[in-house]
Amino acid sequence: MKKWLLLSMALYSANALAFPRENPVPGGIAHVTIAPLSNTAPIVQYAGQRVTVVPVASQWVALVGIPLDVEEGTQQLNTASGERIAFEIQPKQYKTQHITIRDKNKVDPDDESSERIVRELAVQQQAKTHFTEGETQLDFIKPVPGRDTGRFGLKRFINNQPRNPHSGMDIAAATGTPVEATAAGRVLHTDDFFFSGNTVYVDHGAGVISLYAHLSEITVKPGDVLQQGDIVGKVGSTGRATGPHLHWSVYLNGEPVDPALFLSSKK
Template sequence: MLPVLLLGSLLTAHAASADSRLPQESRVPGGVALVPFQAAAAPRVSYQDARVLVVPNPAAGPDQWLAVVGIPLDADASASQQLDINGKALAFDIKDKTYKAQYLTVKNKRHVDPDPEDLKRWTRERAEMDAAFSYWSEPAAPVLHFALPADGRFSSPFGLKRYFNQQPRNPHSGLDIAAPEGAPIRAPAPGVVRATGNYFFNGNTIIVDHGFGLSSLYCHLSRIDVAPGQSMAAGEQLGLVGKTGRVTGAHLHWSLSLNNARVDPLLFVNEQPFIDKK
């Protein structure tokens, strides 16, 4: 479990500073819930069978904690959500959210209607990614805040209901940052590279583990500059922006995964550059 004094100081800084060191709370599908609870000892918390990041909450009194919970995009807002805390249930509620629709034309029709071999490939790649997203590590301190990994406007926000060639597909599980091909992509926080590869839909891809069930995903790169197992400091180069995989142009697709749920990266970022509303 995390050092109490260290995390206590982080939470004190959060309360005292506009530069919040906790993510912004948004109790909606694709958001983050900060759920307070009491426990006499360092708790083990899970949500939908995935382990959850927990930090002390000393401002609320002794033996007080916060569960930092990622809420999946397909979560049912009409149902009470359940945390398991040391074997005991704690309920919390979320609200529904309607995300906008986005219609894209993809020239490579196999990226819309994959053939059987493409699907077999993606199944293997999805298993590799799921293993990376589910990895649990315990570094010296949790990552609770991110810089932006690339410079550019936000061309496609998180959560969009997506249609490729008029066909409905899964919601947009990340944030697209429009940048020219070859632009640098930087680690937005410390972490360890867990997976790299060239994937059918995602193109050249990197997954970085930031500890305690929080990881980040970078897709469509033109070049990968890191290898699995490599430790990264904030600001170090991960690779270059590209247009590999299922794309309509050069950009970086950036996702954050918290307890294996894809959540809005901007909840962890204070910087808010221009959002392209086209």
């Protein structure tokens, strides 16, 4: 058995799986036992996307990101060996949030902006579904200290118009506050997007991706290797934002999940 696997086993059996916490609801995470531990992690897919699989005690466990728009009930994982593994999703009602944006083009984009948004969606889809084989760090830190001003999953109305639910956590902080990588990883993509402004994607391995948006400044470039706590940029209000804050998202199998599930309640 490989050395890293023994180390992982020791680590995980000591903590069970502390992070991320299980919450099998839309926008939450299901823990699904796949197989007894072996040398390589099994290949598992959900809705056509690779799923994060980690060693927990003597088992491989899938951490499935549950889409925000999925109905409660039974869902299925597919393994490379042709197995189907069922898991259950419970219902959850998220609260509603009304926000006002002064820049009307950020709410009802003109034709040129709409074309830009479509181009950016393709780039974003590729970044959030990126999958690098290997291990991942799951005990996250909050990227900036501060008050949560917009929880994950809120049903949003912008200038009274229904919009997509909130795909991350908003943390209030002053412009220029350093933003720290939530865990070790590698910078996957940096960009200036129409809605999320200056944005950094970090690949934490095994299908775990984080995103930091509305930055006033980006201080990393794609390919940079990061330790947990390394600075990726500074808080700002670029893109569609009501004021300076960090928008922080975490993706599993390409789906945004509640970042709070990765944080210890002590942090």
